[in-house]
Amino acid sequence: MNITIFGSGYVGLVTAACFAEVGNHVVCVDVDARKVATLQSGKCPFYEPGLDGLLTSGIEAGRLRFTTDAADAVRHGTYQLIAVGTPPGEDGSADLQYVLQVARTIAAHLDDYRVIINKSTVPVGTADKVRSAVSEVLAQRGVSQDYDVVSNPEFLKEGAAVGDFRKPDRIIVGADTDRPAELMRSLYEPFNRNHDRVLLMDVRSAELTKYAANAMLATKISFMNEVANIAERVGADVELVRRGMGSDPRIGFHFIYPGCGYGGSCFPKDVKALAHLARETGFAPRLLDSVEAVNHDQKRFLHAKMRAHFGSLAGRTIALWGLAFKPNTDDMREAPSRELMEAIWADGGAVRAYDPVAMEETRKIYGDRPDLTLVESAEEACEGADALALVTEWKPFQSPNFELIASLLKEKVLFDGRNLYNPETLRDLGFRHYAIGRAARV
Ligand code: NAD
Numbered sequence: 087m088n089i090t091i092f093g094s095g096y097v098g099l100v101t102a103a104c105f106a107e108v109g110n111h112v113v114c115v116d117v118d119a120r121k122v123a124t125l126q127s128g129k130c131p132f133y134e135p136g137l138d139g140l141l142t143s144g145i146e147a148g149r150l151r152f153t154t155d156a157a158d159a160v161r162h163g164t165y166q167l168i169a170v171g172t173p174p175g176e177d178g179s180a181d182l183q184y185v186l187q188v189a190r191t192i193a194a195h196l197d198d199y200r201v202i203i204n205k206s207t208v209p210v211g212t213a214d215k216v217r218s219a220v221s222e223v224l225a226q227r228g229v230s231q232d233y234d235v236v237s238n239p240e241f242l243k244e245g246a247a248v249g250d251f252r253k254p255d256r257i258i259v260g261a262d263t264d265r266p267a268e269l270m271r272s273l274y275e276p277f278n279r280n281h282d283r284v285l286l287m288d289v290r291s292a293e294l295t296k297y298a299a300n301a302m303l304a305t306k307i308s309f310m311n312e313v314a315n316i317a318e319r320v321g322a323d324v325e326l327v328r329r330g331m332g333s334d335p336r337i338g339f340h341f342i343y344p345g346c347g348y349g350g351s352c353f354p355k356d357v358k359a360l361a362h363l364a365r366e367t368g369f370a371p372r373l374l375d376s377v378e379a380v381n382h383d384q385k386r387f388l389h390a391k392m393r394a395h396f397g398s399l400a401g402r403t404i405a406l407w408g409l410a411f412k413p414n415t416d417d418m419r420e421a422p423s424r425e426l427m428e429a430i431w432a433d434g435g436a437v438r439a440y441d442p443v444a445m446e447e448t449r450k451i452y453g454d455r456p457d458l459t460l461v462e463s464a465e466e467a468c469e470g471a472d473a474l475a476l477v478t479e480w481k482p483f484q485s486p487n488f489e490l491i492a493s494l495l496k497e498k499v500l501f502d503g504r505n506l507y508n509p510e511t512l513r514d515l516g517f518r519h520y521a522i523g524r525a526a527r528v
Contacts, residue, residue, distance in 0.1 A: 087111070087273065090163030092188040094121055094152065096134065096247060096351075096417070097205055097240050098169035103137060104251040106144035108276040114152045115159035125152040133416040133443045136248040160195035165273055168216075169205045169240070171351075178358035179366075180209050189216040193223030201266045202235045207296050207356055209363045213237055213260070213289045234266035237289045239296035244350070245414030252277065257284045260292020297363070300356040301374060306341040307348045308380035314344035314523025324523030325505055344522045346477060346503035347385035349411035349420040354381070385422050388475055388501045389429040391520045395499060396472070400434030405471035405495070407464055408478025409441035409448050416444040418451060422503065423477045431457050440467040442480050465494060473499035479506050488515050 087110045091098045094116040106112045116122050124131050128145055130138050144150030153159055160166065170184035185206050192202060202220070204213060213235045224231055237260030242250040257274050261267040267286055271278075278284055287295075310328065317324040324344050332339035348354070357378050364371035396402055411421035418424065421444075427437050436457040439448065445460045452458055461467050464483060468474055468491050476483060484506060492498050492515055500512060502521040509527035512519040519528045 087165065088163045089113070089165045089167065089273075090115065090159045091167045091169055092116075092159070092191070093168065093170035093184075093206070094118070094125060094131075095169065095171065096132065096244055097242065098167075099125075099130070099141070100134065100137060100242055100247040100251050101167065101169060101205065101240070102150060103140035103144055104248065104277075105273075106147070106150040107140055110149065111162075112144070112150050113159050113162045114150070115156055116152070116154065119154050122152045122154050132447075134247050135245065135414055140248060156191045157195045160192050160200070161197075164200060165203060165269070166192050166200050167203045167205050167238075172206045172208055172355075172359075174355040174358055178362040180207070180355070180359040180362075182208065182212060182215065185212065186215060186219045189219040190223050193220040194227070196220070196224065196229070196231050196233060199232045200234075201269050202233060203238045203270070204235070205238055205240045207239060207300070207352065207359075208237075208293060209297070209359060210290050210293045212293060234261070234263065234269075235289070236261040236266045236270060237292035238270065239292060241296070241299065244417055245412060254283055258292050258295050259284055259286050260289035261286065262289055297356050297360040300352055301360050301377070303341055304348055304353040304357045304381070305373065305377045307343075307345070307353075308377040308384070310342045310344045311347070311384045311522070312380055317523040318525040321526050322523075323526040325527075327523075344505060345384075345422075346388050346426070346522065347381050347422045349385075349422050349424075350417060351419040354378075354420045357381075385425045386429065387522065388422075388426055388477070388503050388520075391501055392430070392473070392475070393433070395518070395520070398433065399430055402430075402435045402472045403470065404430055404435060404437050404501075405467040405474045406437050406439040407441075407467060407474065407476045407483050408480055409439055410444035410478050413478055413480045416441075416447045418444055418447045421478075424451070426475065426477060426503075427452075427458065431455075438467045438469070438471050440464050441478065442482060465490060468494035470494070470496065472496050473501060475501040475503060476506055477503045479504040488512065488517070492516065 089105050089110050089112045091102045091114045094114045102112045102114045121131050128142055168188045172180040175181045216235050239258050259270045314324040328342055331337050357374055361371040361374040409423045438459045440461050498517040500517050500519050505521050509519050521528050
């Protein structure tokens with residue numbers, strides 16, 4: 087099959103590489119010429135486990151190529167996928183300018199039947215807007231051309247994206263007629279062999295499903311953070327509470343870890359966008375607003391503990407482990423580390439940070455500044471620092487040599503933003519250990 091994908095970001099590239107792997111011919115088009123040049127030279131512009139190799143083999147097999155030439159791209163694929171960003175606007179709504187730009191671009195070159203597939207996360211009603219944008223351009227061209235618009239939201243997780251795409255939990259297809267629905271079934275056939283994962287529904291339900299799923303996950307996190315904050319005040323240990331809760335199969339153990347807030351390019355913007363969508367209909371989304379408010383406060387948790395411990399952070403240096411918003415990615419969008427570092431800097435403190443892959447991204451965001459030192463190892467971050475803060479639970483941080491860490495730090499203080507460490511072990515080593523909702527233990 088011939089497939090075109092607009093947008094060579096996390097979603098676009100993983101989708102492209104996985105469709106090429108199963109024998110399709112895929113063209114990726116992006117407006118960022120530098121990104122396209124990087125990809126043409128066989129390099130992946132970001133870190134995603136397993137993606138590099140897939141891109142290389144797709145290119146070498148002649149089934150995957152990259153271009154900035156939209157006319158060529160629209161000519162190529164019966165399937166035209168939109169996988170561009172939908173960042174939050176000022177009011178929290180999803181900014182659809184890139185999606186609609188792609189719709190107009192497709193329409194400008196449309197001269198045969200195409201199915202336009204929206205993979206970006208978009209508010210309910212976007213398919214209608216895409217249809218209007220395409221019709222408008224076709225009318226301007228004086229062309230009458232058959233096409234369909236479907237919704238096919240993406241559920242991959244950064245850090246595990248290739249595996250998620252190859253073995254999806256579900257393939258949501260929002261299509262209002264049979265022809266595009268059948269085309270979508272054929273497209274996903276190689277990923278749908280073991281059992282039928284295609285959930286066919288109307289376009290609006292498909293669009294809402296993606297927001298509802300992300301909002302539910304964010305809600306679980308904020309809920310646990312709220313429980314942790316209560317646990318801290320009543321002298322309970324949220325880690326024991328979590329285990330007690332999770333063993334009820336109706337609750338389960340997934341996604342109920344308390345921490346220093348959720349980040350990334352999806353949860354924060356999707357919760358806000360769903361709340362905005364609700365408000366547009368005149369409905370007050372009280373739960374969603376609270377999920378967002380709890381997370382906003384939780385991202386300040388470690389900083390508040392630091393201030394309480396040190397009095398003032400002026401002249402203090404904090405060693406920071408983990409910059410990416412979660413392990414196994416270099417994505418720094420809305421990462422809790424950013425808010426923490428910015429708060430430390432605002433107080434006159436400095437940061438020595440280490441992350442296994444997100445240092446380059448951090449450098450791109452903050453450039454060279456005297457109060458940020460990016461170092462080559464977790465241990466080096468601790469050298470001469472006043473305290474250590476664990477922000478992202480990367481595997482290499484899970485079992486550190488605490489005796490060595492203690493000898494490198496000026497003071498044995500650890501702010502554990504992911505409840506990664508055993509309070510008793512740290513206490514025995516003489517550490518002051520601040521964790522989330524573990525007043526009973528630390
Ligand atoms: P991204 O920011 O990594 O990539 C978007 C790409 O689109 C960029 O390379 C940009 O240059 C390109 N682009 C912008 N306008 C374009 C145009 N007119 N033509 C061609 N290319 C254009 O975005 P992402 O993280 O891949 O997310 C894309 C969408 O998928 C978003 O709506 C996001 O919410 C959703 N999503 C993301 C994830 C994730 O984990 N990142 C998961 C599921 C869904």
